[in-house]
Amino acid sequence: MSMTMTQKILAAHCGKDAVQAGDMIVASCDLVLGNDITAPVAVNEFRKCGCGRVFDGEKIALVMDHFTPNKDIKAAEQVKKVRDFATEKSVKNFFDVGEVGVEHALLPERGMVTAGDLVIGADSHTCTYGALGAFSSGVGSTDMAAAMASGKVWLRVPEAISVVLTGKPNADISGKDVILHLIKMIGVDGALYQSLEFSGEGVKELTVDDRLCICNMAIEAGGKNGIFPVDEQTLAYLKEHGAKEPKVYAADADAVYARTIEMDLSKLKPIVAFPHLPENGKTFDEIGDVKIDQVVIGSCTNGRLSDLRDAAKVFKGRKVAQGVRVIVIPATQKIWMDAMHEGLFDIFVNAGCAVSTPTCGPCLGGHMGILAKGERCVATTNRNFVGRMGDTESEVYLSSAAVAAASAVMGKLATPDMLG
């Protein structure tokens, strides 16, 4: 029976030769993830149930990244609850301030995910690791609690949308532009309960960072997971980051897809998703003067070194427009140090940007850059829902790091080309 790449990984993790779309399976997890918002609920459930030991102290990651450094007393209590749990249960991968990074940037960087893995996380953007040829999907806190106890998760085997990438993107196009175009095409529920399986000659034109960004936002189309085929770039990335031996799965040539979407990367233009849904993408021929108050460059979507370099290229020798606040958040401590050594912080600070320690912070309206009523923010994050970054009457515009930086300089939505 023919299977998609996702289906092959799922079959291998539930002890079956084959699975098909719609099957309900119980699968074994290679890694179970939670953060400082979702893990406390999971710890409550784990304790209420009297679960005792965790299934494997090395296959659980507890990443304190959302409201850290603790934004208030309640947040501190939440982190403490998870810290105490990690100590008591000998969970090795507990990441606290000083070591922590935004989870979906941190885990690949630390080599904690490899091709062929099955990863679940109590965080919707867990789908990021499909970029490395893994099956990964966001679940809830109770799923996380049950998986910490048993190492198992229930899953409905998804059908897939085949996204065939062709062409070579222009220099000003990043993974963010690719995924925002795709979400614009299919809508925020266009891949509901489905996998987004990428393939085609265009794949090789996308860096691993681009792919991480693209898979990260599969959930913004309702997808269960996004996944890329494993190629030389993937294997080099896994090796460089010390990941364990990859298991390479590929979709069968005759795999059945719910539908096929073709995207010619050479035709893509920089895009911005307007409030209040990620599907509201507009290219600059459709965008007039949209004045802005704040820019955030960071997050699990676009807080990697390549994003900071894209932003620095724009900020070099320029100043942030009067009245605009810019917050740059390197996603991990390593990215922070690399950016510092490359001199990117000099560029940011000279331009008038603030540089923060790693945190999810403003992306979800937690802290470190909340918006007042009527304010507009260009963010390299992943959601622009009502009230996402602050007041319900504030607005979030989603873009690549290059567009966010150019917008900061112009004081309105702009591309680097418009800077002259």
Add this chain to the structure above:
Amino acid sequence: MKLNGNAICYGDNVDTDVIIPARYLNTSDPAELARHCMEDIDKEFLSKIQPGDIIAAGSNFGCGSSREHAPLAIKAAGISCVVAKSFARIFYRNAINIGLPIIVCDAEIRTGDKLSVDLSAGVLVNETTGVTATFPSFPPFLQGIIEAGGLMQAMKEGVFE
């Protein structure tokens, strides 16, 4: 199981940020979360509902963040059931895992309509309009989790074995 309550309606793509804004996620106490349920989509939500009332929504209900605080807040606010044309997948599994009844049903419902839902028979009756709609039952595996009262209890009973 039969549920009766008045409907309170919302549109498509109701996301978990408006169901329970992130500024309240520094707690995991359901009662405290309930006090802010639906705050960013409907500030009057809590004053409009009675225990047992039913949320009726369009497609992709619960999209966005995986926060289980969203179904927890809805359940603790006293909502007996959520009816939607479709659910975002993480909200869907969270609701099943914590024992919040949800049904996928494309029935014409207006705010204030009196609804009666028979979960086992798969029938929704809008008593105000007299219209009856049916909805599919869950796959047997999920039915087992629902009957156990949630995933943790189902796990104790061997659902993963």
